[in-house]
Every structure is written in C-alpha cells, then in structure tokens.
Amino acid sequence: MNDLERLIGESGREMSDRVSVPGDLQERIAARIVKRRSARRARALTGAVVLVVLAVGLAILTNHNHSNGTRVTFTAPTAPTQPGATASPSGTSPPGTSRTTSGLTATSASTIGKGVSPQPCRTAMLSASLTNSQGAAGTLYSHLVFHNVSTTSCTVNGYPGVSFVDGAGHQIGAPAQRAPGYGGAVTVGPGQSAGAVFALHDSYVSTASNCASTTAAGLRIYPPNETTAQFLPGQFTVCANAAANGSASVSAVTALANLPA
Amino acid sequence: MREGTVTETMPAWQDRTDVGAPAMLFTDAVKGSSHRLIRLAYLLTGDMAEAEDAVAEAYAKVWSRFRHGQVDDLSQYLQRAVVNTVRGNLRHRLVVRRQALRAGPQLAVRPFEDRVVDRDRLWAEMLTLPIRQRTALTLRFVEDLSEQETALVLGVKPGTVKSRVSRGLEQLRGQLNRSDQHE
Numbered sequence: 047m048n049d050l051e052r053l054i055g056e057s058g059r060e061m062s063d064r065v066s067v068p069g070d071l072q073e074r075i076a077a078r079i080v081k082r083r084s085a086r087r088a089r090a091l092t093g094a095v096v097l098v099v100l101a102v103g104l105a106i107l108t109n110h111n112h113s114n115g116t117r118v119t120f121t122a123p124t125a126p127t128q129p130g131a132t133a134s135p136s137g138t139s140p141p142g143t144s145r146t147t148s149g150l151t152a153t154s155a156s157t158i159g160k161g162v163s164p165q166p167c168r169t170a171m172l173s174a175s176l177t178n179s180q181g182a183a184g185t186l187y188s189h190l191v192f193h194n195v196s197t198t199s200c201t202v203n204g205y206p207g208v209s210f211v212d213g214a215g216h217q218i219g220a221p222a223q224r225a226p227g228y229g230g231a232v233t234v235g236p237g238q239s240a241g242a243v244f245a246l247h248d249s250y251v252s253t254a255s256n257c258a259s260t261t262a263a264g265l266r267i268y269p270p271n272e273t274t275a276q277f278l279p280g281q282f283t284v285c286a287n288a289a290a291n292g293s294a295s296v297s298a299v300t301a302l303a304n305l306p307a
Numbered sequence: 308m309r310e311g312t313v314t315e316t317m318p319a320w321q322d323r324t325d326v327g328a329p330a331m332l333f334t335d336a337v338k339g340s341s342h343r344l345i346r347l348a349y350l351l352t353g354d355m356a357e358a359e360d361a362v363a364e365a366y367a368k369v370w371s372r373f374r375h376g377q378v379d380d381l382s383q384y385l386q387r388a389v390v391n392t393v394r395g396n397l398r399h400r401l402v403v404r405r406q407a408l409r410a411g412p413q414l415a416v417r418p419f420e421d422r423v424v425d426r427d428r429l430w431a432e433m434l435t436l437p438i439r440q441r442t443a444l445t446l447r448f449v450e451d452l453s454e455q456e457t458a459l460v461l462g463v464k465p466g467t468v469k470s471r472v473s474r475g476l477e478q479l480r481g482q483l484n485r486s487d488q489h490e
Contacts, residue, residue: 050476050479050480051447051448051476052448053429054429054433054444054445054448054449055448055449055451057425057426057429057430058346058350058430058445058448058449059346059449060426061346061349061350061426061430062342062343062346064349064355065342065345065346065349065355065358066342067341067342067345068359071337071341071359071362071363072334072337074359074360074363075337075363075366075367075370078363078364078366078367079367079370079371081367082367082368082371083371203375203376204374204375204376205376207332220335221332221335224332224376224379226379229376229377270376271374288335298376
C-alpha cells in the first residue's frame, strides 16, 4: 500500500517548517571538533609517554651493563603548544612555526633513532602554475602544478582549494568542486613538482540558468591543508552565482607522472 | 543573498585549525546541508535539542576525514554520521517512549482534526518503532533515497533495507489502526 509511504514522505518533509538552523551551529561544531581533537591528542600523548619510558628504560639497562657509574640524564620534553593560542588568523606565520613537531614526538623519534620524515609543504615553499591546458568537449583540462621552491623535501596530501577572484581579490562564485580520483601523500623534493588536474567546465558556464557568468581576474590557490593562498593571474569565464557551483573542479594532488598527458 | 561574492568571514573552526581550503568547502557544505540534516535528526529523535546536538556531532565527526580528502560523497557521509550518532544516543529512550504512548492519551495537547496533528500523530507512532525501521522508512520516503542509497548510508545490504522498510510499514499500520479503534 503506497498511501502510508506517501504520508510518511510528505509529513516528514513538512516538518521542515519546524526546523531552523541554530545561529551558533558553526560554533557548536567547532567546539566538538576541538573536544574530539584533544581527546585524540591525550591518547597520542599517552602512547608517546609509554614509548619514551620504554626507550629510557632500555637505555638505562644497556648503560648499566656497559659502564659502571655513568649517569644517564633525561631531559623532559616540552609540552606541545596549544594551536589556538598561537595561530594567526591571517595565516602569515613563517613556514614551519605552527607545525613544528611537539618536543615529545621529536624526542621519542630521535631516541629510537629513526630518520625525520618530511614535513607538510607550506604555501611559501611552493609555487603554483597551470600547464598542459587542453580542451575536450566543453571542458578545459589543465595541470595545476606545485613546484617546491624551498631547499627541503616536503609532503603534499589532499585537495588544493581553488577559487576564482576578481581584480580586487574578492572571491567570485563557488570554489572548484572536488573531483575524486587521486589520493595519498606525495613527497616533493627541492626543485621537484607535484600536481592536480584542474578542469574548467565551459559548457556548464554557458548552459547553467542561474550562472550569471563573468570574467575572473585569476585563481586563488590554497595548497592542501594550508591557510595561506597564492594568486595566479589569468582570465576565466565563470559563474558569479555561488549556487551555480559547476564552473570548475579539481582533483587531489598526485605525482606528476600520474597526471593524464 | 549569496550571489556575486561569497563572504570572506572565516568559520569558527578556522581560527583553531591548520586548514584553509577544506574549511572553506566545509563551511559551504554546512550552510547547504544543515537544515535538511537537522530535519532528519529531528524525525529520528523527536527532539529538537537532541537533533541539533546530533547534527553538530556528525559534522565534527565527518570534518576530520573531510579535511584529509577521505570523503568523496559528503552528503552521504553526513547522513550516515547523523544516523549513527542518533542511534548511539537513542537506544534506551525507545522503551520510555513506548510506555508513555501506551499509558496516556496520545498527544492530547491538540485535537486530531487538521493535518498538522495528523502528522504529529503519525510521527509519534514512528518514534515507537525500532530505530532501524524508523531510519529506513525516513531515509527511503522522506529523504527519497533509493533502496541502494539507503543501504549505503546504513552500511547494510539492499535486501536488509527492504525488509526493515516492509516490517516498519506493517508495524506502523498496525499501531495506527489500533489507536484508531481506541477513539
């Protein structure tokens, strides 16, 4: 019997009129994110402490066996800094400052004697460019390349953020949507590059009824997980209406060899 | 309202985390999907404050995966997170609700005359169904998902969705008939 199904559907959807989005929803989400993170951090901290204690215990034991009377000193690691306390909203902090490994992790890593793995690439370490543009059936595909201009290896992992801006730097329309496909961390040595596929959907811009097409003066590009953007000049015809969000899409960053020719 | 330029104000979580572009995308997602998710949670819980909390928690859960680029279908992820959060909170309350509904005159606040009350009564009965059946019915008929899509959100097989839906409908129909006879 379909009546009951329809009644459930209609009456359920009608409940929309009772629902309002609380004004502080974003704050409530943020509070929960922070709570979850500190719970995670507490677990990680416990793990690290156990590791350090084990390592020190081993060191004392071996030392005891080899030489008599040598004292083993152990410097307590500094507590990790609270990100909220130091992060600057504009993201102008120099590379590395807000992301340095906590004293604890660094200590346990060096105690065990493993090499230091590359840090995430900061915006200032990278130079973004668009290459290999080629059109196909209403879409212009390009490689969005991140060149490591620093002197150290670093990793890029995830989606860059790409949006269109006008001459004054104001965002136009919706940011590029995320296209599935690649994933995983890419290590980029000094002078090397990694890249993503960036697609401009001309056919969408010319056909979307709510598009309000306009010409952008360039791209604002956030490397993955970064808060500071780079500006890349270039004229793009895009939708000014943020609800018409199909102007462009971008993939996750991958090794250059993985990108389509 | 949001035509032309997108506001440059950063969301609250932006100040406290190391993320840029994903946060922008996520902010848009929150704005675009929160009303519907709260409605879903409200239908599943019957309680607005609880619904809001469940949705906030669901966003927080999904965010950490989203910022690492591990989410490809955001709306499905969010629905799943809401359903799981609600389910975790809800188990014991079902019993209380069933007893309340059986004991007293149902929703005697307003008379059963107009459609508004009809839907209240329907959803009061819905709230006495097992959460799995209620969730399946809500996703299928209110959110208008297919059996396959519902199965993906719930993490079960399409056949399971089918049986939860038919059992839910059957039980609901029985309950509605029973309470009709009482009047």
